[in-house]
Amino acid sequence: MLIRIIWRGFKKQLSNYLIFFFSLIFAVMVYYSFTAMTYEQPLIRSAGKNTQLVGMLGFGSFAVVLILLFFMANTNRFFIENRRKDISIFHLYGLNYYQICLWFILEIFFIGLFSFVIGIGLGVLLSKLFSMILVKAMDLPLQVHFFFSSDAIVDTGLVVLFILGVVSLQILWLVSGYKFSHLKKLQLRKIRAMQVSTWKKIVGLIGALFLLGGWGMALAYIVLSRKASNYFGLIQGSGLLMGTIFLLCVLGSYLFFAFTLRWYNSYRPKRLNKNLGMLSRSEWQLRLFTEWRFLGSITVALGLALAILGGMAAIASLEMRSVNEIAPASLMITRESYQKIAPKLESVAPYQRQSLNFKALPAKQSVEISGEGIDSQPEIMDMISLSDYQAFQKLNPTLQDIHLKTANSTVVLSSYQRYLKEYTHYSKIIYLKDRKLDVQKIYPNFFGDTNLRYGTGMIVVSDELFNETPGLAYTVEAIDVKNKNEEKLNRLIRQNLKGDWDFPIHYTLAWKHQRVIGEINEGEGPKKDGSTIYRSEYTSHQEIYRRTRSSMGLVLFVATFVTATFIISTASMVSLRQLSEFKQKKKKYALLRQLGIPNKTIYQEIKRENRVVFFIPAILALIHSVLALSVISHIAQNADYGFVYLFCGLMLVVYALFYGISCVYQKKML
Structure with a gap:
């Protein structure tokens, strides 16, 4: 028995x-x-x-x-x-x-x-x-x-x-x-669930304010982050602001389910007298009293999972875009190494070749990063003529069109424009040893691997100014082949070049009496103080692409399947709770039928309960994740977030699917 x-x-x-x-x-x-x-x-x-x-x-x-x-x-x-x-x-x-x-x-x-x-x-x-x-x-x-x-x-x-x-x-x-005594306590809990005291209403109001505050701070992130960076520094200020937004959203989510929604459900307008609306409010009131921790945890965890996936997707998108920035041509190689392999390049013909003539020279431009102070020390900059820039633009169409207005105008190509554009401010004047240049525009540096050059910054000037300005001249060759020949070119490079760092220069620069003083000399410096700079031998587009695609593809693969597993697991948990509780409510629904309530009306009530339990946490999590993506987009600009928004839609589809399964099963059991 x-x-x-x-x-x-x-x-x-x-x-x-x-x-x-x-x-x-x-x-x-x-x-x-x-x-x-x-x-x-x-x-x-x-x-x-x-x-x-x-x-x-x-x-x-x-x-x-x-x-x-x-x-x-x-x-x-x-x-x-x-x-x-x-x-x-x-x-x-x-x-x-x-x-x-x-x-x-x-x-x-x-x-x-x-x-x-x-x-x-x-x-x-x-x-x-x-x-x-x-x-x-x-x-x-x-x-x-x-x-x-x-x-x-x-x-x-x-x-x-x-x-x-x-x-x-x-x-x-x-x-x-x-x-x-559990059943007796359960009855007492039901009575307590219907009571919303004044202090609970106050806490519910605080929960709503926390949510609105966190969302508002996320929308105004760029303005607030600049102010926070000025007080605490860029990293500390941004971290503190992100932590505050996260904390407000987490606490707001729990308080929203524990008190805010319970306060809202305690309101009983007359329109709820139709179609069992009053019963629905009461059931949701009891559900919130007993399961606010579960619903809050689901909301926070889903939002966090989608936000992490968004961060991974942003990194992957930027890294894949950086491939064309680091290696805009099939091969970028020093003039000296090019001369070694030039006779063998006929095996990958036809190919395009463009010589990029640079000059490394002392220069000073003040750069202010919010919260990190101003860097106004002289440094080595690379200079290139406008004609070489425009010739290379034919191979690299990502480069912006440049038209210099005056003889002393220049355009700065900066690597900061990829990540810290909103936090970086440049002075409008660049000081050379014998003249001043007016900064006309600042663009991202899509001119190839910086390791092939000496300078930390790069400026584009007129041909006349380039020829007149003294500096350490060197040349980088850009070679572009058809896609089908890239493997052959890469194999040729690996067989003939070692990829060494060579061609050292050293410098001693200072800023005195409103002038840049010091020299740049070839060879290694006598001191091990970082004043010696080397250049790499070459950069291969295929090598950079494969390495980046391999690592970023792996990251997205893992993040995607882990997030999908989590979404399915949480939807399963919500569905399990609904189906299990439905069996306990079958007697209540049978009583409603005896009172003359049609099955259609009862089924509408069941669907209403399911919609609330499935979609309120999902939609709240979706808002959290979308606003988190807006914060990430301020830091990692120009990234592609389409994949993450697609996944947000997939989350709603999964929850809708489990919602539909639950409704169909409950209708059969009704």
């Missing part, structure tokens, strides 16, 4: 366990696939050491474990809370505390074992697909084959066993806190 009762209790929870079961299968499949790829030697060798493939996939696996632990702990707690009646029956039949705990633990292990077996099976079948996606994301020249890893299965099994062990300890703790 007892076994029959226990089995009946398990079957009642079976529909809830199904969503738990499928979500656990997905997590096991993702974890196995990540772990298996760390044992796939052809993939590791093809990726190379620079991408840190094993470490990044290991981090992704660790994140999946944390998500899985969070999912199982929350779900298990909810299962135990909803089986209080079963615990009472077990007590009446003479089962002691350890026997009850053992039964619940066996249930969890039973589900975990089947999830592990099916998840590993799917992981083995789909591991090739995961590897193909990773190879495509990293743009690796590798043919993916079916791969089976027994080590990955063992690792996955140990992780699942560890998580089940943690959940078992949680069961021991939850069941030990059970008392027979």
Whole structure:
């Protein structure tokens, strides 16, 4: 008889366990696939050491474990809370505390074992697909084959066993806190949930103000960050402002669900008398009283996950754009090294060649970075003539059009324009040793790898001024070939050049009596004080592209799958709670039918409850993440955020899908 009762209790929870079961299968499949790829030697060798493939996939696996632990702990707690009646029956039949705990633990292990077996099976079948996606994301020249890893299965099994062990300890703790007076306390909690005192209304108002304050600070981030940087410094001020915004949004989210929404739901307008609106408000009031921590945690975690994905996408976008900035031509090489390989370049013909003639010279331009002070010390700048700039523009169309207005006008090309444009201010005058130049415009430096040049800054001047100004002259050759010949060119470079750093110069510069004094000399300096500068031998577009694409593709691959796993897990948790509570409310809905309420009206009430629980946290998280992206966009300008906005839409689609499944199942059970 007892076994029959226990089995009946398990079957009642079976529909809830199904969503738990499928979500656990997905997590096991993702974890196995990540772990298996760390044992796939052809993939590791093809990726190379620079991408840190094993470490990044290991981090992704660790994140999946944390998500899985969070999912199982929350779900298990909810299962135990909803089986209080079963615990009472077990007590009446003479089962002691350890026997009850053992039964619940066996249930969890039973589900975990089947999830592990099916998840590993799917992981083995789909591991090739995961590897193909990773190879495509990293743009690796590798043919993916079916791969089976027994080590990955063992690792996955140990992780699942560890998580089940943690959940078992949680069961021991939850069941030990059970008392027979629980139902009476539950009735008292329902009464308290309907009461919203004055101090709770005040705290609810504070929660709304926290949210609005955090959102407003995010929208006005650039103005506030400049002020914070002036007081605390650029890094400290920006970090303090971001931390304040984050704290306001986190506290505001929890207070919003705990008090603000409860205050709003305590208001009962007359229009709610239609279509069970009053009942809906009451149910949502009770839900907020008991589950505000869960709803707040879901909101904060979802917003944070999407914001982190946005940050990773911004970095990846900027790094991929920097490929054309660092290597705008197929090959940029010093004149001396070009002369070594010039006879062999016929093997990659036809190709375009452009000589870029520079002069390294002493110069001074004051640069102010908000919160970091003003740098007004003389430095080495590279000068190039307008005609060479315009000739190179034909190979590199990302360069801006330049038209100098006067003989002493110049345009500055600065690397600060990529990240710190809003925080950097340049003086309008550049001092050379024998003249002053008027700064006409400042553009980002898309002129190739700065390691091929001597200066920290670069200026474009007229041809006459370039010829008149003394300086240390050197030449960089830009060579561009067709895409199909880039591999051949790269192989030619690796066979004939070592990629050494050479051609040193040293300098002693100072600013005295409103003039730049000092000289630039060839060769190494006598002092090891950083006054000696070297140039690299060459920069290859294909090498830069492969290295950047490989590392950024890996980052996005891991971040995407971890975020997707988290979104599916949170949607599963919300769905589980809805389906489980629906069974407890079936008697209430039956009573409504007896009172003459049609099924259509009851179903509308069910959908209304589901919409509130599914979409209020999702929309609030979406607002958090979009505003976080606006903050990131002020720092990392010109990045592409389309991928993240697509993922935000995907989150809503996933939640809508689980919402639809929950509604359809509840309608069938009605």
